[in-house]
Amino acid sequence: MTSRNISRFWEWGRKIICVGRNYADHAKELKNAVPTEPILFLKPPSAYVREGSPILVPLYTSNLHHEVELGVVIGKGGTAIPQSAAMEHVAGYALCLDMTARDIQEECKSKGLPWTLAKAFNTSCPISEFIPKERIPDPGSVKLWLKVNDQMKQSGCTSQMIFSIPYLISYISDFISLEEGDLILTGTPKGVSAVQEHDELQAGIEDVITMNLQIIKCPLKA
Numbered sequence: 001m002t003s004r005n006i007s008r009f010w011e012w013g014r015k016i017i018c019v020g021r022n023y024a025d026h027a028k029e030l031k032n033a034v035p036t037e038p039i040l041f042l043k044p045p046s047a048y049v050r051e052g053s054p055i056l057v058p059l060y061t062s063n064l065h066h067e068v069e070l071g072v073v074i075g076k077g078g079t080a081i082p083q084s085a086a087m088e089h090v091a092g093y094a095l096c097l098d099m100t101a102r103d104i105q106e107e108c109k110s111k112g113l114p115w116t117l118a119k120a121f122n123t124s125c126p127i128s129e130f131i132p133k134e135r136i137p138d139p140g141s142v143k144l145w146l147k148v149n150d151q152m153k154q155s156g157c158t159s160q161m162i163f164s165i166p167y168l169i170s171y172i173s174d175f176i177s178l179e180e181g182d183l184i185l186t187g188t189p190k191g192v193s194a195v196q197e198h199d200e201l202q203a204g205i206e207d208v209i210t211m212n213l214q215i216i217k218c219p220l221k222a
């Protein structure tokens with residue numbers, strides 16, 4: 001087995017824990033209540049896709065949305081981590097998208113069913129390269145943006161998050177032990193919108209990183 005290199009966490013990390021509705025302006029744009037406790041869901045590591053490989057549109061959706069997010073890469077595992085120690089468990093960050101089949105999610109919501117097929121399909125988690133912790137000294141105050149075909153769609157700041165990164169690490173680890181190589185997606189600011197085949201997506205963390213991705217209609221069931 002190759003040794004675990006945190007800068008390639010997507011090759012061996014075991015889970016992706018996502019936080020829904022962590023920005024009030026996004027919760028409101030989809031007419032959802034602003035949460036009083038974090039809303040969690042999971043993506044499998046098979047959802048990862050890297051810059052240079054396309055984002056696939058599953059055949060079962062006609063409303064695939066982008067959601068740009070700050071991802072937190074766990075460097076040291078733990079259970080019931082206190083907020084005061086939470087940042088010691090962070091190895092770094094990644095710029096991430098939480099691709100969402102919005103029509104399927106709406107259907108699942110209306111039936112009270114889980115969001116799995118809306119959120120966890122192949123290529124539903126595009127990620128940038130690993131960003132070492134030192135490059136983002138204040139993750140609670142970075143600007144995230146996303147353009148579709150050069151048009152700005154999402155622009156927000158992590159200072160707008162309802163639940164902070166230390167709070168989320170502590171909260172999640174009370175229920176789900178965090179392990180080295182896990183990724184936490186911290187939620188998306190407002191401006192989510194539908195993408196089509198051949199759209200060009202560009203996303204960034206201001207002054208830190210940008211990434212470019214392309215959308216391709218999936219020839220197979222995703």
Ligand SMILES: O=C([O-])CC(=O)C(=O)O
Nearest residue numbers: 019020021022100187188
């Ligand atoms: O699908 C949604 O709107 C929930 C979500 O992932 C987010 O708010 O980041």
